Amino acid sequence: AQTIHQWPVAEIKAVGSPLSLGCTIKGKSSPNLYWYWQATGGTLQQLFYSITVGQVESVVQLNLSASRPKDDQFILSTEKLLLSHSGFYLCAWTGFEQFFGPGTRLTVL
Amino acid sequence: GDSVTQTEGQVTVSESKSLIINCTYSTTSIAYPNLFWYVRYPGEGLQLLLKVITAGQKGSSRGFEATYNKETTSFHLQKASVQESDSAVYYCALGDSNTDKVVFGTGTRLQVSP
Numbered sequence: 001a002q003t004i005h006q007w008p009v010a011e012i013k014a015v016g017s018p019l020s021l022g023c024t025i026k027g028k029s030s031p032n033l034y035w036y037w038q039a040t041g042g043t044l045q046q047l048f049y050s051i052t053v054g055q056v057e058s059v060v061q062l063n064l065s066a067s068r069p070k071d072d073q074f075i076l077s078t079e080k081l082l083l084s085h086s087g088f089y090l091c092a093w094t095g096f097e098q099f100f101g102p103g104t105r106l107t108v109l
Numbered sequence: 110g111d112s113v114t115q116t117e118g119q120v121t122v123s124e125s126k127s128l129i130i131n132c133t134y135s136t137t138s139i140a141y142p143n144l145f146w147y148v149r150y151p152g153e154g155l156q157l158l159l160k161v162i163t164a165g166q167k168g169s170s171r172g173f174e175a176t177y178n179k180e181t182t183s184f185h186l187q188k189a190s191v192q193e194s195d196s197a198v199y200y201c202a203l204g205d206s207n208t209d210k211v212v213f214g215t216g217t218r219l220q221v222s223p
Contacts, residue, residue: 032209041118044200044213059210090155094209097145100155 002027004101006091012107013081021076021104023091031093033074035066036100039087050074081108111136113203115214122191123222130186130217132175132201143204144177144184145211150197158186158199162206196221 005024013019025031035047037060046059048066056066063082067075074091086108091101114133122128136142146158146168159168164179175186184201201214 034209034211036213041215043113043215044202046211049209097157097160098204098209098211099157100147102154 002031002093002099004091004093004099006089006101006104008104009102010105010107012109015083015108016080019076019078019081019085019106021089021106023074023076023101025072025074025091025093028072028093030071033068034092034094034098035074035076036090036092037062037087038090039084042087044090048074048076083108111138111203111210111212113201113212113214115201115217117217118215119218119220121220121222124193125190128186128188128191128195128219130199130201130219132184132186132214134182134184134201134203134212136203139203139205139210141206143206144175145202145204146173146175146184146186147200147202147213148197149200149216155200191219191221193221193223195219 003026007022032051034049036044037047038044050056050068053071064078089104092098112135116131143162145160147155148158149155159170161168161177164177167176173188175184198216198218200216202211204211
């Protein structure tokens with residue numbers, strides 16, 4: 001069975017500080033991977049997707065970047081956090097449906 | 110563009126009563142959209158509740174049903190008799206199987222009171 005692990009579970013960061021969120025997929029080779037973001041009270045927005053190692057496509061510009069250093073790993077990062085980055089970040093992969101990780105709650109103060 | 114509208118942010122229903130959560134969609138880029146309902150139970154991750162890929166068909170799971178209505182561009186979620194354990198946030202979504210693009214609604218929080 002495929003599993004998705006995200007880290008950290010939650011993070012509280014200062015404005016202007018760097019951020020790195022991680023996602024690992026186990027049990028699935030060469031998955032299509034996605035990052036989603038949901039602001040409090042907002043909708044889930046697709047941020048990035050990647051179909052292979054080293055290739056990432058941006059869907060929504062939020063002053064964030066993503067990388068796929070390994071087949072089973074997807075990283076979301078920024079050098080300078082903004083208040084507007086607060087929210088819930090979900091990693092997902094696509095099979096017949098989309099499977100989501102448990103998410104990371106980010107609070108920027 | 111593509112969008113999904115859920116008009117109710119929160120719904121409160123008494124146990125054993127019926128439920129309907131509204132969802133309408135709009136798309137300009139997806140020729141044959143797939144429609145989904147996802148659910149997030151308290152303390153758990155987002156998971157698929159049901160999916161319908163063909164207009165006119167109905168999907169069902171855990172007592173919930175939704176019919177893909179292309180004429181009214183709707184995919185309302187219904188349940189005849191809700192339980193307390195159904196309390197969760199429900200998201201309607203529109204997907205493109207050719208590109209894996211998925212567009213979500215804003216979600217509807219269902220609170221079932223005993």
